[in-house]
Amino acid sequence: MHWIIYAVDKPSMLPTRTANVDKHREYLAAHPIRTLISGPLTDDAGTNMTGSFFLVEADSRAEVEAFNRNDPFWSLGIWESVDIHAFYKRVDDRAGAPQ
Template sequence: MTVLFAIHAVDRTGALPVRLAHYDAHKAFLSDTTTHGVRIVMSGPLMSDDGEAMIGSLFLVEAPDRARVEAFNRADPFHSAGIWQSVTITRFLRRQG
């Protein structure tokens, strides 16, 4: 059985140049998540209120347990590059959509 988890990652101040430098590696990493035992339901950047700057990342993933989600997150090139100031992983119960 798989369950849903939300990953809410907020960039550290001034991380945009590093984010852009690692974007291709991050995108390639997300292209095949089967080795981590997770499936991305939805993902994308968090944006500033004016819509001009990427300020973090949001993922909704399906996985058998939290440990796989944590391992998936640690393997992300953005994590390795130190882009995220904080990461919160929360189990999610879909009601609608």
């Protein structure tokens, strides 16, 4: 099943985020939950990171919640809010993407 994680940063956390991005990336790479798409949310100019977006594959909400709680960005208190939603893909126009 696909899940979306939409996490908004606390306004003052950009320096902490930047200093710990390698730990965050290492965690994502090592975790058994498959991350299909992820990256930072940004302001409209694309210059300041304001949060995180993930599209992941997992069997249950509980797995996604645990995945999120163990992320270094969570434990460092970077995110002000985190929303998790089940997602049903209807269209994917990326080249080679399964429909």
